[in-house]
Amino acid sequence: MLRISTIGYTIKQGFKNIWTNKMFSLASIATMGACIFLFGLIFSVFVNFQYIVRTAEEGVAITVFFTDDADQARIDEIGNEIRGRSEVTQCNFVSAEDAWNSFKEDYFEGDASVAEGFQNDNPLANSANYEVFVDKVESQGELVSYIESLEGVRKVNQSEAATKTLSTVNRLIAYVSVVIIGILLIVAVFLISNTVSMGIAIRKEEIGIMKLIGATDFFVRSPFLIEGVIIGLIGSAIPLGALYFMYNKVIQYVLEKFHMLNSLIQFLPVKQVFESLLPIGLVLGMGIGLVGSVITIHKHLRV
Amino acid sequence: MITLENVSKSYAKGQPAVNDVTLHVDKGEFVFIVGDSGSGKSTMIKLLLKELDPTSGTITVNGQVLNKMRHRKIAKYRRGVGVVFQDFRLLKDRNVYENVAFAQRVIERPNRVIKKRVPEVLTLVGLAEKYKSKPNQLSGGEQQRVALARALVNRPAILLADEPTGNLDPKNSFEIMRLLEEINERGTTVLVVTHNREIVNSFRKRVISMKKGVIVSDEQEGGYVEN
Numbered sequence: 185m186l187r188i189s190t191i192g193y194t195i196k197q198g199f200k201n202i203w204t205n206k207m208f209s210l211a212s213i214a215t216m217g218a219c220i221f222l223f224g225l226i227f228s229v230f231v232n233f234q235y236i237v238r239t240a241e242e243g244v245a246i247t248v249f250f251t252d253d254a255d256q257a258r259i260d261e262i263g264n265e266i267r268g269r270s271e272v273t274q275c276n277f278v279s280a281e282d283a284w285n286s287f288k289e290d291y292f293e294g295d296a297s298v299a300e301g302f303q304n305d306n307p308l309a310n311s312a313n314y315e316v317f318v319d320k321v322e323s324q325g326e327l328v329s330y331i332e333s334l335e336g337v338r339k340v341n342q343s344e345a346a347t348k349t350l351s352t353v354n355r356l357i358a359y360v361s362v363v364i365i366g367i368l369l370i371v372a373v374f375l376i377s378n379t380v381s382m383g384i385a386i387r388k389e390e391i392g393i394m395k396l397i398g399a400t401d402f403f404v405r406s407p408f409l410i411e412g413v414i415i416g417l418i419g420s421a422i423p424l425g426a427l428y429f430m431y432n433k434v435i436q437y438v439l440e441k442f443h444m445l446n447s448l449i450q451f452l453p454v455k456q457v458f459e460s461l462l463p464i465g466l467v468l469g470m471g472i473g474l475v476g477s478v479i480t481i482h483k484h485l486r487v
Numbered sequence: 488m489i490t491l492e493n494v495s496k497s498y499a500k501g502q503p504a505v506n507d508v509t510l511h512v513d514k515g516e517f518v519f520i521v522g523d524s525g526s527g528k529s530t531m532i533k534l535l536l537k538e539l540d541p542t543s544g545t546i547t548v549n550g551q552v553l554n555k556m557r558h559r560k561i562a563k564y565r566r567g568v569g570v571v572f573q574d575f576r577l578l579k580d581r582n583v584y585e586n587v588a589f590a591q592r593v594i595e596r597p598n599r600v601i602k603k604r605v606p607e608v609l610t611l612v613g614l615a616e617k618y619k620s621k622p623n624q625l626s627g628g629e630q631q632r633v634a635l636a637r638a639l640v641n642r643p644a645i646l647l648a649d650e651p652t653g654n655l656d657p658k659n660s661f662e663i664m665r666l667l668e669e670i671n672e673r674g675t676t677v678l679v680v681t682h683n684r685e686i687v688n689s690f691r692k693r694v695i696s697m698k699k700g701v702i703v704s705d706e707q708e709g710g711y712v713e714n
């Protein structure tokens with residue numbers, strides 16, 4: 185329905201708006217850039233942190249010990265009940281002998297004679313257990329209380345402190361980022377709205393003539409919509425590009441500065457982060473631009 | 488072509504700017520509207536452009552009742568009505584060609600039509616050579632020709648002119664009026680609001696005179712009516 189010539193003309197007018205209104209456009213693009221830059225930064229930190237937490241989670245296990253009167257049949261039942269929970273990814277039975285053997289390996293490594301002393305008297309006779317792995321740190325607490333309530337369970341051990349901190353920090357980062365990004369979004373929308381209304385003021389006469397000549401509302405408005413979208417696109421493309429090039433440098437720096445992290449932490453490759461960050465950032469930028477101009481057009485371009 | 492039935496228009500306060508006007512203009516007519524400043528002539532033009540809605544009464548143009556017209560139909564309606572003003576209202580940052588082409592872009596004509604139509608209509612108003620000039624490089628008469636070209640390029644059935652010669656010297660005024668007459672002879676219905684006594688008296692067209700929002704006389708081949 186829209187003609188190519190009209191689309192071409194409209195886009196040209198959109199760029200012209202930005203150009204005649206350089207200072208304001210620049211301010212909008214800069215704020216937009218800061219907004220998307222911070223978003224990208226927080227996004228990168230967040231996905232990496234999630235990745236680290238997830239890697240850590242894979243090693244986090246709950247250990248379930250049994251009361252003396254629980255026989256093997258009861259122990260099997262407990263195992264089935266644990267496996268029946270949806271958050272449980274793995275549940276392995278470790279017999280007292282297994283526990284002892286693994287203990288011996290860990291502590292009396294190469295000094296078999298010391299261990300020999302215990303030969304017929306397993307000091308860990310009471311330590312048959314289930315090793316339970318969960319899919320998310322968050323679901324661990326609830327699972328532990330559930331298992332503790334089961335008959336025949338004496339004790340449940342969990343690597344509580346570490347996992348709690350990880351998930352708390354995780355949530356904290358999420359909250360703080362939402363707040364910061366929210367504030368920046370509002371500022372960006374406000375600035376774009378200001379820019380567009382300046383543009384409308386400058387072109388007031390032209391708009392009046394357009395309407396008298398028979399321009400549709402859509403035709404009158406679209407250059408300003410385009411203006412917002414272009415500002416949004418430029419304002420997001422620049423910081424995303426900058427982040428792309430900074431990403432590896434920052435990771436390299438962090439790993440050099442904190443050698444000990446090297447073995448503990450793995451960062452996501454830049455390609456993987458940008459697979460989602462790039463489209464999200466661009467759409468977000470365009471969206472902010474569009475929202476800013478739509479608000480303004482509805483306020484100042486009532487036709 | 489144009490019918491007003493008992494049309495009144497009041498602004499916020501004071502007496503109505505247009506007061507119970509009933510009027511009919513046929514297709515192909517040339518009509519002068521004269522009257523003192525403040526007699527409601529511009530208000531009439533605005534009513535015909537549907538820039539304003541009447542307080543009461545019915546306006547019918549080209550078979551369309553303006554009172555009932557939906558907002559989204561207004562743009563289409565205006566494409567059939569050309570308009571020029573005393574102050575030309577050209578876009579100062581664009582040259583003659585772009586000012587005229589603007590009217591075609593606005594109604595979403597393709598570029599190939601624009602490239603053909605704009606030079607044609609610039610030739611009609613005698614400005615073919617100056618198509619690259621900016622408005623501030625032109626005389627008042629030339630600027631009004633550009634405005635006229637812009638009003639005509641979309642081939643409207645009706646042309647409204649609100650004091651088109653108000654800012655022009657007598658020679659240019661006559662030339663613009665000649666152009667309006669020529670446009671009328673090609674079939675366009677023309678309504679001209681003017682103060683210019685000499686022109687009205689020499690053209691011998693239909694003259695409607697207004698006073699305080701009321702039509703006080705309406706004569707075929709009339710002259711300027713002194714109030």
Ligand SMILES: Nc1ncnc2c1ncn2[C@@H]1O[C@H](COP(=O)(O)OP(=O)(O)O)[C@@H](O)[C@H]1O
Nearest residue numbers: 498499504522523524525526527528529530531
């Ligand atoms: N926007 C407006 N608001 C209030 N009063 C107006 C407005 N426009 C015109 N008027 C009044 O309406 C009357 C007619 O004005 P107008 O139609 O412009 O007359 P003319 O064009 O014949 O000089 C005048 O008294 C004028 O003061």
Ligand SMILES: [Mg+2]
Nearest residue numbers: 528529530649
């Ligand atoms: Mg007037």
